[in-house]
Amino acid sequence: MPAPPPSLLNLGADGLCDWLTECGEKPFRAKQIRNGIFSGRVESPREIATLPAPLRERIAAELPLFSGEPVRHQVARDRTEKLLLRFADPSGKSEGHHVECVLMRETGRRTVCISTQVGCAMGCVFCASGIGGVQRDLTRGEILEQVLRLDRLLPPADQPGGRITNVVVMGIGEPLANLRNLTGVLEELTATDGLGLSPRRITVSTVGLPAQMRKFAELGKPYNLAVSLHAPNDELRSEIVPINRSTGLQAVLEAADSYFGATGRRVTYEYVLMAGVNDQPEHASELGRLLAGRRAHVNLIPMNDVAELDFSAPGEPATDAFFRTLNAAGVPTTVRKRKGADIDAACGQLRRVAEREPVPLTV
The missing domain is CATH 1.10.150.530 (DNA polymerase; domain 1)
Incomplete structure (x- = not known):
């Protein structure tokens, strides 16, 4: 290519x-x-x-600084901001490739969420990012550009709220499938003459690629690792996360345990709750047994509605019951707060809208 x-x-x-x-x-x-x-x-x-x-x-x-073109810029009522960037298609077969990045503001924190690929090959059934598969990896510069463009939306660095405090690599794509380019970005984010972040303020998400998880651990840096689990057994997980058919849940958990052993960083397991699919009491109990005794934390994520997908989030009573079951099993658990709901802030959604209905940049 x-x-x-x-x-x-x-x-x-x-x-x-x-x-x-x-x-x-x-x-x-x-x-x-x-x-x-x-x-x-x-x-x-x-x-x-x-x-x-x-x-x-x-x-x-x-050597231009930025190679991408901002296509959309949206600001939510909660001050979450989302950028849709268009990068060149190296093959010349299209006008360009769209990716998303998000800036989330909370008291004392400014977190950016970035993408690592154009599309995604993992095929998770609930996720808008993987609709249409993967086109290519983003380059080191294209990944870093997302951080820097969001950084420039903040006030001056010497003013309150003027600096990025956290980076999560949880946008479009499977980060560990593009580990070669991501590694260079992480070096820039933590370099003293770069963004100067502590590795402990950077979280990398993965669907669970055991070999790549072990390579990530070999970097020897205490980055946070988040594993997209979404099911407590192989049969259900293979339906929700098709790549599980070639990896298996046990191999994913063993690689996560190894990551904790190498870095000392507790692994987060992300669990998207889908009504009637993986949110039942027996699923919560099985997940509690699976993770009990591990240095783990579960992040429950009620599903974001996606027009093309026939899944929905459970109601608050079901989410709360799942949460209480895990805590009773001794597994630390939180429920993710939804950010930017009014601007398609869930990864992949704005990209899908733009590709169906291209419009000029809006602020």
């Missing part, structure tokens, strides 16, 4: 130094450039005032 257009964000610190050397420039220019990107929140290399004008122009011409 042809490579996407070049981007400054694809290089990383070492790659940027190498490029500058090839251009006959001093390596210290890399620090000035990275300061402009991560602290100065420039929109273009032309805005990095510490650089000589000719170098600014050369970078802008050869």
Whole structure:
């Protein structure tokens, strides 16, 4: 597949130094450039005032900062913001590929949720992201661009609420299927001359790819791992998460246990509740037995309605009963608060709308 257009964000610190050397420039220019990107929140290399004008122009011409185009920008009543970005189709067969990213504001926290692929190959039956399958992996620069564009929606960094505090890699795509590019992004998010986040403030979600989970653990960083479980047994999980047919629940749990052993980070198990499918009392009891004794936390997620899918969330009484059963089994459990419900903030929804009904950017 042809490579996407070049981007400054694809290089990383070492790659940027190498490029500058090839251009006959001093390596210290890399620090000035990275300061402009991560602290100065420039929109273009032309805005990095510490650089000589000719170098600014050369970078802008050869290595643009952003390669994506904002297609939609929506703001919810709860101040959640969602961006739909269009990146080039390297094959040239379409006008571009759409991905989503979200900024969520809470007291003391500004969390961004980012995507790692165009579409998804995992086929989870409740998820809008996988409708139509996967087109390609996002590049390192395309993933990082989502974070930086959302960062630029915040107030100045020296003002209250002016900094991203948390990153969750839970948008469109299976992050661990694109681990090579994601690893470089995580390095930039935690670098002292990057975004400067603690690994403990970054959560990576996976449908449960055991081999990739073990590779992720080998990075040796205490990132948070969230496993999309959605069922307490293989038979039901294979119906909801088709990839389970080739992995099996036990292998997923063993890899998660290994991740905890390697990093010391408690694993979160995400469980999307679907009325009449996986929300019954026997499911809650079985899940409690499965996770009891493990260093685990369950995040219950009442399903977001998706027009193309014939599933719905259970009512609050059923959700509360499921929650109480798990807690009684000694499994720490929370129910995820829904954010941005009025702007299609669940991953994949805005992308589907835009591809059915393309419209200009709105704010």
